[in-house]
Amino acid sequence: MPDVGATEPVLLALVGRPDSHTRAVYEQAGGYQALRRAVGELAPENVRELVKSSGLRGRGGAGFPTGLKWTFLPQDHPGPIYFCLNADESEPGTFNNRILMEDDPHQVLEGLILSCYATRATTAYIYMRYEYPLAWQRMQAAVDECYAAGYLGRNVLGSQFSLDVYLHRGAAAYICGEETGLIESLEGKRAWPRIKPPFPAVEGLFHKPTVVNNIETVACVKHIVDRGADWFRSIGVPPDPNNPRDPGSFGPKLYCLSGHVERPGCYEAPLGITVRQLIDQFGGGIRGGRRAKAAIPGGISMGLLTADELDCPLDFAGPGRYGCLGLGTAAVVVMDETVSMIDFLENSCQFFEHESCGQCTPCREGTSWALKMMRRIKAGRGRLIDLDLLLEIADSIGIMPGTTICGLADGAAWPIKNAIRKFRGEFEEYIRRTNPQGCHETAPVPALDLVALH
Amino acid sequence: MSSVREQPAGGAAARVLSEAMIEEIRGYFPRYPTRQAVTLPALHVVNRELRHVPLQAVVEVAELLELAPAQVQDTLTFYGFFKQDAPHGRTRAWVCRSISCALLGGDDLLRHMCRRAGIQPGQTTPDGKLTLEFAECLGACEAAPCMLAGDTLHKNLTTHKADQFLDGLP
Structure with a gap:
């Protein structure tokens, strides 16, 4: 088990310092030295190799090895290659990308520029959720500072490498964080995830090879170029020797x-x-x-x-x-201990019912019916058989059972599976107590009218 | 609403996009290889100025982007963000209802604020000061419960702070 106290913060090193969002403070702390060194001394494939050997895995949720994702780009493509920086952070409970963008936007940008250099991307779009106005201002100001300093635009730091970065604002839809949903949204369409393959690296934004990486992922790239792959591999957990597919x-x-x-x-x-x-x-x-x-x-x-x-x-x-x-x-x-698992699961079902994009029927209908059932249970009209019905929904929606295009439905299913399987006694007790007359009913019952917040 | 002009004689709909808005939308064209990619930026420009995106604006945005109005409308309606019937209030506030906020009273706060303002989530007060909505996770869970009002994030909200906010609305 890693020693928690042993590691100095790296990603959060500047967070909390005065004016940490400015280029001046970032450069005083050694900022943009990694970029200077990479553009001056390293070829793009060297940076790719460095990231691959570091073992960096994507921080956005799926944990896919970043260097491997980059190698899926076609060799010698005439271009353009696009880079989408995923700043649509919307997973309930999650705010690390917001902190990085608000308090250390240059760290994010240096990582982005290095990642574009490595992947030969010449245009990057930062897709940011609407609800982050301060992050938006700070990132835009940082981009402007980078153009002024020659870190962005034509011939970055006098090299042959050119890069434009644009911020693109979302409109409050969780699904835009799914990488192909993000691409569709960026193209101006409804954010319906695409069937893969083709993967974005082969055919992504505007039908061109595209990399989609998370904010924290590119921030890690900056430090890997700064400190080396061995430093990165000295932190964390090595691969499980009993699992040849575990990259650590x-x-x-x-x-x-x-x-x-x-x-x-x-x-x-x-x-x-x-x-x-x-x-x-x-x-x-x-x-x-x-x-x-x-x-x-x-x-x-x-x-x-x-x-x-x-x-x-x-x-x-x-x-x-x-x-x-x-x-x-x-x-x-x-x-x-004061939290009711019925309340938790209703809240979770409410989120996914609202955020299902509606493209795949199992997800659209499954999340909708799961919420209707949870509201009926909570209102004291639950039946014991509802728990099995909820599990049946949860076990049949998602990529894993193979019924949906993207993983949103797996995310909707897991809280249902875990809550009911790990806290079944509490659910049963609640149903018996609040619906003593009807808890054993098995014939169809009408859904409650949805009079709540909608 | 100064931007919605009188219907001209003959029944043709009055234009709602100002020259400045058109100019700003055109400014996005060089950023993208397709015009369609300017859909969301254009809708945000219109929404910022008109506080909603009426159908006539959809038609005019479609003209600018060389799209069918139905394509713009299709994208617009996918996001629950752009109102079409009437402008939202001078302040638009979103109260978070997702798990971290819910654990610390977010739902009660939204109910309290709705009661104080006399409206349901999604509605605008009759004086046009406030549109109150629920939000899914605002990404400020360390400061739960929270609310985004315009560009201002209100952290660690209490009923007292919420009342102060409501009383101080311009």
Whole structure:
């Protein structure tokens, strides 16, 4: 288990310092030296190789190896190659990208420019969710400073490399964080994810080869170029020797901690710290001296850990071993003993019902009916058989059962699966107590009228 | 609404995009290899100026982008963001209802604010001061419960702070 106290923050090194968002402060701290060195001394393939050998895996949720993703780009393509920087962060519980963009936008931009250099991309779009006005201002100001300094535009730092960066603003839709949904949205269409293959690296934005990477991922690229692949691999969790397909979980990670803890916040720690370490050593423990009941390990899509499972390590392989979907965005949301799992699951179902893009019927209908059933259960008209129906929905929507185009439905399903399978007794007790007459009913019952917030 | 002019004689719809708005939208053209990619930037320009995107604006945006109005309308309606029937209030506020905020009273806050303002989520007060909506995760979970009002993020919201906000609306 990594020693939490041993690592100086790297990604958050400047966060909290006065004027940390300005180029002056960033450069005083050594900013843009990595870019100077790369453009002056390294060929793009050297940077690609460096990132590949670092073992960096995408920080946006899926954890795909970044260097490998870049190698899927066609060789000797006449161009243009596009780079989409995914700043649509919308996973409930997640705010690390916002912190980076607001408080250290130049770190993000240096990582972006290096990543574009490595992938020979000549135009980059930063797709940012609408709800981040301060991040928008700070990133735009940083882009302007970069053009003024010769870090962007024609012949970056006098080299043959040219790059334009544009900010593109979303309009409040969670699905735009899915990489092909993002591409469709950027093209001016509804953000319906595409069937893959072709993968964006082959045919992406405007039918051209495209890389889509997360904000924190490119920030890591900056530090890998600065400090080397060995430094990156010295942090985190090596591959599981018993699993030849495990590429390991290397590097520092930003953990978002929220919910019922004393000190919620964004904390940097090596990949692989446990949920308990995060709560106790960074978060100051559970609020008000209460006990934990459950925790989301990596954004609401990842499902639930029980209070007995808080030793789950937060690396790419950890949460999966506890029945969760994965590490996701490493956003930990803590619930204390006062929280009703019925309330939790209704909230989760409400989110996914609202954010399903409607393209795939299993997801559109499944999330909608799951919410209707949860509202009926919560209103005291639940039946025990509803729990099996909810599980039937959860087990049949998503990429994993192969019924949907994108992973949103898997994210909708996991909280249902985990909540009902790990807290079934609580659900049954609630249904029996609130609907003693009808809890054994199995004949069809009408849905409740949806009079709530819509 | 100064931007919505009188219907001219003959029944042709009055133009709603100002020259300045058209100029700003055209400024996005060099950024993208297709005109369609300017759809969201254009809708944001219109929405910022008119506080909604009426159908006539959709028609005019489509003309600028060399698209069918239905293409612009299709994209617009995918996002629950752009109102079409009437302008939103001078302040548009989103109260977060997702999990981290819900655990710390976000739902109660939205209910409280709706009651105080006398409206339902999605509605605008009769005096046009405020449109109040729910939001899915605003990405400020460390400061839950939170609200985004215009460009201002209100952190660690309480009913007291919410009342102050409502009382101070311009």
